[in-house]
Amino acid sequence: MPARFLRRLLAALAVVPLLALWPAAPASAHGGPLVLDVAGDGATGVTVRATYKQDGHPVADQVLRLVLNGTGEGGRTIGPVQLEPSNEGQGFYTSGPVLAPGKWTIVVTSPEPNAGKAETQVDARVAQTAPPPDASTDRRDGGDTRWRWWVAAAAILLGTLIALALVARHRAKSLADHP
Template identity: 80%
Template sequence: MPSRLLRGLLAALAVVPLLALWPAAPAAAHGGPLELDLAGDGATGVTVRAAYKQDGHPVEDQVLRLVLNATGEGGRRVGPVQLDPANEGQGFYTSGAVLTPGRWTVVVTSPEPNPGKAEATVEARVAQTAPPPQAAPTDPGGGGTWRWWVAGAALLLGAVVALALVSRHRAKAAAR
């Protein structure tokens, strides 16, 4: 009886690695209409987040074709401009600097088989630049107090080493 149990156990252990070779069920394919969230990028471009309406998952396909058309004050027009996938993550697209400063009505569309449309009013602004880095405050005398601390520490270390050497020399002389 124990040998039967042992053989059954060994057979079960042999089957377990073979289960890893079993074909996986296909993943649920995304598709269908898109939910497009459109916003200005803070300068003269726009960003779009694309997700499937069916389940809210971000669009993973890098060849999705999103097209921007914009109308500005005074009848200015931009587009059609194809949006590129952005580096921010899956489902994010960006236009780059395509608008001039001012108020724009922007429409982004996606054709079949994944139709989608978003419209928003965007206030395009001149891109801001970072302020120049501030220089570190300097000592008006030009020396800086840190140099005095380094000089003092060096003198103190030198005195400790000299005392150790003198003490060692005296100990050797006394031992003779």
């Protein structure tokens, strides 16, 4: 019985390296319809998050063609505008500043074989800018801080003088003890 067990064990061990040569099955390939989540970017642009409807994974294909069309107040229109992949991650697309301030109805579509369509309302606003820095508000205490340097320098000088006095006293005591 031990010989039979040993043969089966060796056969099993011989098969394991051969499994590495077995052709891999394709991973669940992405494709098919898309889900497009469309929103304003807080200013005059539009952002889109594109995911596959089948599994919810983000679209990784950088050549996906997403097209934006919009209708604004007073009959204003925009489009077709091709959206570009964003640096924010896979599946994110941006339009850049293409809308005039106001309310817009935005429609984003993608063609076959990855068909998708989304429509949303966007309130475009003028981009906000940060106010310029004010030198008087940069200091937390609201005043001149140069005095702190003088205090630090005086403390260092006083510490050095005390240390020198102690060393001199120690030397004088040592010379007095050993004439």
